[in-house]
Amino acid sequence: MSQQHVLIVDLNNFARYPSLSVGYLAAVLRQAGRSVEVFAPLMIGIGGVVREPPVSWYGLIAERLNYRAATSRSPWVRRLRETLRDRRGPALGRQAEEVTAEFRRRVTVQRPDAVLFSSYLMYRPHVEAMGAVCAELNIPAIVGGPYFAAPEVAEEWVDLPGQLGVVGGELELELPALVDTMTNGRDMSKHPGMWYRRDGALRGGSAPPLRRLDDVPTPDFDDFPWDTYPNRIVPVLTGRGCGWGRCSFCSDVTSTAGRTYRSREAQGVLEEVRRQHERYGADLFVFTDLKLNSDLRVWRAILDGMQDAAPGCRWIAAVHVNARGDHGLSAEELRRAADSGCVRLTTGLESGSQRVCDLMDKGTDLAVTEAFLADASNAGISVRCTMILGYPGETADDVLNSDAFLRRHHDHIERVSLNRFQVMSGTPVEHHLRDAPHDFPQVTELTVHHEIAQVGHRYKPVDTRPYRAAVMKLLGAVHAINRKPLRERAQDFEGVM
Numbered sequence: 001m002s003q004q005h006v007l008i009v010d011l012n013n014f015a016r017y018p019s020l021s022v023g024y025l026a027a028v029l030r031q032a033g034r035s036v037e038v039f040a041p042l043m044i045g046i047g048g049v050v051r052e053p054p055v056s057w058y059g060l061i062a063e064r065l066n067y068r069a070a071t072s073r074s075p076w077v078r079r080l081r082e083t084l085r086d087r088r089g090p091a092l093g094r095q096a097e098e099v100t101a102e103f104r105r106r107v108t109v110q111r112p113d114a115v116l117f118s119s120y121l122m123y124r125p126h127v128e129a130m131g132a133v134c135a136e137l138n139i140p141a142i143v144g145g146p147y148f149a150a151p152e153v154a155e156e157w158v159d160l161p162g163q164l165g166v167v168g169g170e171l172e173l174e175l176p177a178l179v180d181t182m183t184n185g186r187d188m189s190k191h192p193g194m195w196y197r198r199d200g201a202l203r204g205g206s207a208p209p210l211r212r213l214d215d216v217p218t219p220d221f222d223d224f225p226w227d228t229y230p231n232r233i234v235p236v237l238t239g240r241g242c243g244w245g246r247c248s249f250c251s252d253v254t255s256t257a258g259r260t261y262r263s264r265e266a267q268g269v270l271e272e273v274r275r276q277h278e279r280y281g282a283d284l285f286v287f288t289d290l291k292l293n294s295d296l297r298v299w300r301a302i303l304d305g306m307q308d309a310a311p312g313c314r315w316i317a318a319v320h321v322n323a324r325g326d327h328g329l330s331a332e333e334l335r336r337a338a339d340s341g342c343v344r345l346t347t348g349l350e351s352g353s354q355r356v357c358d359l360m361d362k363g364t365d366l367a368v369t370e371a372f373l374a375d376a377s378n379a380g381i382s383v384r385c386t387m388i389l390g391y392p393g394e395t396a397d398d399v400l401n402s403d404a405f406l407r408r409h410h411d412h413i414e415r416v417s418l419n420r421f422q423v424m425s426g427t428p429v430e431h432h433l434r435d436a437p438h439d440f441p442q443v444t445e446l447t448v449h450h451e452i453a454q455v456g457h458r459y460k461p462v463d464t465r466p467y468r469a470a471v472m473k474l475l476g477a478v479h480a481i482n483r484k485p486l487r488e489r490a491q492d493f494e495g496v497m
Contacts, residue, residue: 007112010040011119015048017233023219032176038223060479071462100129113183115141121452131162140182146255149206150426154195156451165196169207232282239263243294251424266301270309277310287317293328306340316344323365331375338379343490349385352405353398377412382490384415399470406477423455
């Protein structure tokens with residue numbers, strides 16, 4: 001029997017470092033003796049998604065105009081904004097035909113035994129077009145991604161052409177057996193985590209969370225076009241899920257990566273860092289955990305062991321500034337983090353209003369967050385904050401509190417990612433809006449788009465003059481922070497999430 005050849009199509013297309021999920025898939029399949037090839041649009045010159053590009057001097061004008069257009073009642077204005085957004089959006093979104101043509105060429109020549117699509121939901125048209133190619137050439141294909149853990153999302157994707165089903169959940173270790181089933185034409189329904197259509201109804205379900213994370217081999221990034229990245233940044237994951245796991249708006253908690261929290265052994269993490277440092281000549285690492293300090297044993301082992309694992313390395317991560325008990329972010333530990341190579345930490349501020357943070361079930365105390373910002377900055381760590389605008393219940397005064405918070409801590413924060421609130425499918429707030437709409441009289445015009453895991457809505461306060469004025473002021477505070485130069489040690493991570 002000839003060796004199975006599997007083609008993995010990476011439609012995540014990150015601009016700064018390889019896709020961690022695809023690295024896991026390649027490693028598992030190769031460990032099981034399969035021949036693997038990765039196809040990513042970067043390989044044919046289609047640029048990746050640039051996160052948070054540098055802010056220009058006129059950026060504040062653009063941000064204010066963009067906000068007014070996004071919240072306008074005029075259909076014409078909103079259509080114009082969407083057109084401009086599509087033209088300026090990720091190159092992959094505009095070049096589906098080029099990607100499909102190159103995909104067709106490759107599968108026609110190589111004739112893989114199976115095709116695995118790893119995709120964000122925004123690239124559904126690409127999966128549909130390439131799935132049609134697979135159907136035409138009689139090549140079995142499946143699609144997977146974090147949001148397919150949700151049945152309402154799987155329902156919208158399961159009937160795309162050429163697919164045997166949709167993968168929901170963490171199936172890495174099941175992958176060799178799943179590929180065997182695909183290539184032998186057997187019933188895919190025997191595998192947990194497969195969504196499929198039968199008798200007109202969605203069947204199957206998401207796979208249970210993987211418990212033994214250390215059984216998954218070290219990610220294999222050999223196939224990625226390293227010369228297309230500005231520098232060599234290697235992603236590392238120490239745990240899946242979030243140690244807090246309660247924020248009402250958070251889709252990460254309801255997706256594959258976020259259902260329950262599980263952690264790896266600290267020594268396994270450091271050994272992976274050592275291997276990737278030697279294998280790829282990398283001394284820049286991004287920990288992609290939702291919150292790296294979810295497991296304090298691992299967090300503190302990283303502070304103690306990173307420089308031994310990869311001498312001279314620098315790294316970034318996200319953390320949760322928990323208001324309750326030890327969160328591993330004391331002034332002394334932040335100094336240790338800086339000594340270990342930490343050059344940037346991201347935290348979910350979300351709002352400068354304690355009332356709104358409580359509505360979100362953030363589990364944070366702004367006084368504690370203020371101390372963290374000062375301590376991290378004093379330790380030489382660049383701090384990035386995420387914020388949400390327009391959460392249900394937010395008032396103009398809450399927005400002004402956010403503005404005041406940023407202005408007070410202008411010197412301690414180096415980047416702010418401010419996003420308008422999106423209702424994401426499967427989140428606690430989405431369930432609350434659906435089951436008890438009377439609790440949210442200011443949220444109207446709900447429109448379901450489960451194919452992209454979103455529920456559109458209208459938030460009435462955006463139409464009021466005080467709220468709009470407060471937003472314009474807040475945008476000014478964000479712009480002033482984002483125009484600052486990053487600390488020199490963090491500059492290689494500019495724009496990295």
